[in-house]
Amino acid sequence: MKKRIVILDDLEDQNQLFLRLLNNANYKVIITETESHLLDLINSKYPDLVLLSACLKDKDVYLICKKIKLLEIGESIPVIFINRDQKYFDAETMFNAGGADYINYPFSSAEILTKIASQIELQTLRQEIKEKNNQLQKLIPHYQKLKLALEKAKLELANISNKNESSILPDRDYFLQILEKEWLRGARQRSSFGDVSETNISLVLAEITDFQAYQKNHEQELVKNCIDIVSKTLNATVKRPGDLVSHFNEGKFAILLPNTDQEGAKTVAIKINQNLSELQIPHHYSEISEYLSFCFGIATAIPSQALPASVLIDVGENALYTALAQRKGDAIMLDYV
Incomplete structure (x- = not known):
């Protein structure tokens, strides 16, 4: 099944660049220009990754990232910032807001695809570890009960x-x-x-x-x-x-x-x-x-x-x-x- 990526950006040429590149790499891409639509998409489409422009007009992109991380679903979704202009971007603030990585301009197709694939793979591994941990947490009481049952039986x-x-x-x-x-x-x-x-x-x-x-x-x-x-x-x-x-x-x-x-x-x-x-x-x-x-x-x-x-x-x-x-x-x- 294709991995889903949501892009929040208000630059048309930049959107088309990423859309072509990611479609060719077999990703399913959804582009939006509004914060509210982005949050709705996260809750309804369950994307595997979010690309967030670091220079949205009149928007605090770090605050948007924090809002994504406050969502129950968004907490586990990696967010990569698209950094087109260094004067609008601060890496430390991005990481503190919950961002996972960033892509610098001029854009390199290889760098974009590598960073996206790495973050999605990391997220998949985290999810597998979480599921294994949940299974283990269910089994621990089972073995504890069995131990108690065996001890009780020996006494009886x-x-x-x-x-x-x-x-x-x-x-x-x-x-x-x-x-x-x-x-x-x-x-x-x-x-x-x-x-x-x-x-x-x-x-x-x-x-x-x-x-x-x-x-x-x-x-x-x-x-x-x-x-x-x-x-x-x-x-x-x-x-x-x-x-x-x-x-x-x-x-x-x-x-x-x-x-x-x-x-x-x-x-x-x-x-x-x-x-x-x-x-x-x-x-x-x-x-x-x-x-x-x-x-x-x-x-x-x-x-x-x-x-x-x-x-x-x-x-x-x-x-x-x-x-x-x-x-x-x-x-x-x-x-x-």
């Missing part, structure tokens, strides 16, 4: 048993082994005793919402600490003997609940999310929530030797994908095998 989990103090949950392979055992146990119990009500088995798949964004925008150690806190929270919540909490995939956990129907599994999921929410771990890059949250997929089945245990995972993952598609924290979807 200090009394957990030695088993639960471990930050490393069982892996997916171990989960699959236990699932297979529980499935076969439930199937045998049903086959031998005809007991249906007590053989329900439920699987809760819990995935951190927008986990990839969290992982992408945080240092590895910070992500590890976050997973550590989440793991401990899960272990502290799911306490019943025989229940199993394990890693499933990155940012995803599996909670196996033998002898648990769908309502019981839903209650566990709600409690997990409540405990995680209370930690208020910031998730600055989430489109869903400012804090870390889970989406849940719940599958419940009555084990049968006619079906593989993996069917519980398939149903649970389908429910989880449906919950994630809702694009909101704490979404819970349930399904039966």
